[in-house]
Amino acid sequence: MFKREVSCEKCSLRPICLASAISPEQLDEIDRIVRRGRSIKRGETLFHASSPFESVYAVRSGAIKTYSLAPDGEELVTGFYLPGEILGLEGISQEEHTSTAVALETSTVCEIPFKRFGELAVKIPSLQQHFFSIMSEEIYKDRTLHRLLSKRSADERVIALLLSLSARNRRRGLSGNEFRLPMSRYDIGNYLGLAVETVSRIFTRLNKSELLEVSGREIKIPCLATLRQSYTGEN
Amino acid sequence: MFKREVSCEKCSLRPICLASAISPEQLDEIDRIVRRGRSIKRGETLFHASSPFESVYAVRSGAIKTYSLAPDGEELVTGFYLPGEILGLEGISQEEHTSTAVALETSTVCEIPFKRFGELAVKIPSLQQHFFSIMSEEIYKDRTLHRLLSKRSADERVIALLLSLSARNRRRGLSGNEFRLPMSRYDIGNYLGLAVETVSRIFTRLNKSELLEVSGREIKIPCLATLRQSYTGEN
DNA sequence: CGCAGAATTGAAAGCGGTCAAGTTGCGTGG
DNA sequence: CCACGCAACTTGACCGCTTTCAATTCTGCG
Numbered sequence: 001m002f003k004r005e006v007s008c009e010k011c012s013l014r015p016i017c018l019a020s021a022i023s024p025e026q027l028d029e030i031d032r033i034v035r036r037g038r039s040i041k042r043g044e045t046l047f048h049a050s051s052p053f054e055s056v057y058a059v060r061s062g063a064i065k066t067y068s069l070a071p072d073g074e075e076l077v078t079g080f081y082l083p084g085e086i087l088g089l090e091g092i093s094q095e096e097h098t099s100t101a102v103a104l105e106t107s108t109v110c111e112i113p114f115k116r117f118g119e120l121a122v123k124i125p126s127l128q129q130h131f132f133s134i135m136s137e138e139i140y141k142d143r144t145l146h147r148l149l150s151k152r153s154a155d156e157r158v159i160a161l162l163l164s165l166s167a168r169n170r171r172r173g174l175s176g177n178e179f180r181l182p183m184s185r186y187d188i189g190n191y192l193g194l195a196v197e198t199v200s201r202i203f204t205r206l207n208k209s210e211l212l213e214v215s216g217r218e219i220k221i222p223c224l225a226t227l228r229q230s231y232t233g234e235n
Numbered sequence: 236m237f238k239r240e241v242s243c244e245k246c247s248l249r250p251i252c253l254a255s256a257i258s259p260e261q262l263d264e265i266d267r268i269v270r271r272g273r274s275i276k277r278g279e280t281l282f283h284a285s286s287p288f289e290s291v292y293a294v295r296s297g298a299i300k301t302y303s304l305a306p307d308g309e310e311l312v313t314g315f316y317l318p319g320e321i322l323g324l325e326g327i328s329q330e331e332h333t334s335t336a337v338a339l340e341t342s343t344v345c346e347i348p349f350k351r352f353g354e355l356a357v358k359i360p361s362l363q364q365h366f367f368s369i370m371s372e373e374i375y376k377d378r379t380l381h382r383l384l385s386k387r388s389a390d391e392r393v394i395a396l397l398l399s400l401s402a403r404n405r406r407r408g409l410s411g412n413e414f415r416l417p418m419s420r421y422d423i424g425n426y427l428g429l430a431v432e433t434v435s436r437i438f439t440r441l442n443k444s445e446l447l448e449v450s451g452r453e454i455k456i457p458c459l460a461t462l463r464q465s466y467t468g469e470n
Numbered sequence: 471c472g473c474a475g476a477a478t479t480g481a482a483a484g485c486g487g488t489c490a491a492g493t494t495g496c497g498t499g500g
Numbered sequence: 501c502c503a504c505g506c507a508a509c510t511t512g513a514c515c516g517c518t519t520t521c522a523a524t525t526c527t528g529c530g
Contacts, residue, residue: 068378072467076382090378092371098378118367122360129353135370136327142377143303143325143333147311149384150428154486185509193385195487200510216495216509389518420477430519435478451477451527477526484519493510500503 005037005060005108016084016171017058018112018134026124033120035111036060046087046101046109053091055111059083062107063182066099067190077191080104080183082168089138104182149193157192158202159231162212166221176224181217240272240295240343251319251406252293253347253369261359268355270346271295281322281336281344288326290346294318297342298417301334302425312426315339315418317403324373339417384428392427393437394466397447401456411459416452 006012008019008031019030037060040046046057049068057064064081078099081087091097092114121128148157170176181188189199206212211227213220221227241247243254243266254265272295275281281292284303292299299316313334316322326332327349356363383392405411416423424434441447446462448455456462 068382070382070386070467074386076378076385078378078381090371090374093368093375094371098375118360118364122357122363125353125357128357128363132353132366132370133328135367135374136325136329139325139370139373139377140328140333142374142381143311143313145381146313146377146384147303147305149381150311150425151305151309184507190385196509197488197511198486200508201486204510419475431477432479432520433518435476436518439478471530473528473530475527475529477524479524480522482520485517486515487517488513488515490513491511493508495506495508497506498504500501 007031007036008034011060013058013060013084013172018086018130021130022124022127026127029120029124030127033113033116034058035113037108038111039106039108040103042103042105044103046103047097049097049100051097053088053094053096053114055113056086056088056091056117057101058086058110058112060108060110063104064101064107064109065104065183065187066101068099075190077183077187080165080187080191082165082182083172085168086134089135104187154192154194154198155202155205156231157194158188158199158206159211159227161188161192162219162221163224163228163231165219166224177221179219181219242266242271243269246295248293248295248319248407253321253365256365257359257362261362264355264359265362268348268351269293270348272343273346274341274343275338277338277340279338281338282332284332284335286332288323288329288331288349290348291321291323291326291352292336293321293345293347295343295345298339299336299342299344300339300418300422301336303334310425312418312422315400315422315426317400317417318407320403321369324370339422389427389429389433390437390440391466392429393423393434393441394446394462396423396427397454397456398459398463398466400454401459411456413453413455416454 008014008017009024009027011017011019014020019027022030040062046064059081061083064087065077066079066081066087067075067077069075078090079087081101087101088097090099117131121131148160152160165179165181166176169179183191185199185203186196188194189196192199203212203214207214210222211230213222243249243252244259244262246252246254249255254262257265275297281299294316296318299322300312301314301316301322302310302312304310314322316336322336323332325334352366356366383395387395400414400416401411404414418426420434420438421431423429424431427434438447438449442449445457446465448457
């Protein structure tokens with residue numbers, strides 16, 4: 001299950017992942033604790049809610065969603081994670097995972113045992129600082145989501161998600177104008193606090209407009225700037 | 236502006252604040268970097284969005300709200316902070332504050348210069364771990380808010396906030412059944428993604444029911460258990 | 471004591487949800 | 501490789517919660 005794969009040092013995702021801004025010799029220390037190349041197929045779970053928290057994970061390829069269940073079984077999709085992004089952070093304080101992570105498509109992840117990581121962060125101040133920063137970033141993104149859910153219409157929420165996915169693709173050097181959604185309409189709706197039907201209707205409406213070409217999960221954005229301004233303006 | 240006040244060691248809030256689970260001699264080191272007893276009057280701001288990020292803050296007394304502004308000036312209340320709670324965390328990654336913090340009532344705060352704190356956390360692994368935990372907790376609470384905004388009705392959101400305030404009061408040894416809301420209806424609505432009018436209507440409706448006695452900002456909860464079950468059940 | 475902001479209340483409209491019924495697309499097994 | 505079957509997605513009709521707009525009333529502070 002754990003294949004030998006590229007080290008952090010040689011990983012193309014390094015600039016956006018955990019090991020950015022770390023000097024080469026220290027990189028080597030991180031490399032020693034990271035467990036690489038774990039592969040999970042679509043629908044398989046990476047970790048379960050309530051399982052003991054031992055590691056955080058970096059997505060190497062594919063896409064992962066996390067969700068949590070209310071006591072009554074109601075599902076809430078809490079996040080989508082693309083290559084270079086870190087998941088599992090919300091488990092640290094509870095000492096167990098508080099969400100379940102499943103692969104939306106065949107994915108590979110790097111596992112970062114958290115206890116050993118903490119020991120390393122104590123030795124490498126810049127690593128500690130960077131990890132503080134990653135967690136802070138997560139909090140900051142949650143504030144953005146808060147605004148999205150509190151203040152934005154259904155249309156704006158969907159567009160914001162598309163723009164976010166586009167930006168994250170671009171950051172990895174991929175196209176921000178054409179990509180495939182790794183998640184279902186159901187997941188999108190659940191994440192954005194919308195009914196599936198609403199999401200579906202919005203996609204068809206956007207498809208009829210000039211803003212977007214949608215075909216199933218294939219997305220094409222003719223002009224990012226136009227879409228962006230429609231986000232707080234008019235369609 | 237900075238008075239000498241009780242050290243962390245003698246602070247009654249220690250068990251729930253930053254310095255919990257730290258050994259006495261290490262406590263001393265924290266004590267040396269914390270700037271205590273800064274007092275801010277109702278309506279005054281503790282830090283502004285876009286100002287350079289230098290410290291996080293622990294509330295000593297009073298209540299603080301944080302909010303951020305969209306480019307168009309639209310306000311979003313992002314959090315309420317009561318004694319023992321830490322604010323300013325979301326500024327770390329951006330290197331500037333991304334929200335503005337204002338006092339809802341006369342408050343005192345302890346300032347924790349973040350650079351020095353980071354240096355200390357490197358020397359005291361358990362402090363690092365604890366700070367990871369505090370940030371993780373913040374992420375975890377954001378997930379709870381996400382569910383509240385995505386899935387819960389207006390009534391449930393308001394009740395959830397009241398229950399949260401009640402629990403946080405109790406944690407400080409105060410009454411969880413009777414307390415005064417530090418924030419306005421406007422702030423409540425803004426935080427919960429509701430119109431002021433909706434919040435007001437809900438309070439009057441709850442007041443008519445047996446669940447709650449509301450008079451302005453004074454709240455009395457006859458039976459917490461009943462209110463709790465009404466949260467996912469029926470009123 | 472008077473005023474301004476905060477809170478309440480009412481009426482009407484609209485956005486998004488729910489329910490119900492198709493339609494499409496994809497993975498699986500023959 | 502094709503056909504089947506189920507899950508994902510779409511579409512339509514209708515309903516209800518919450519917002520919006522507007523008008524008072526209340527409260528706290530100067």
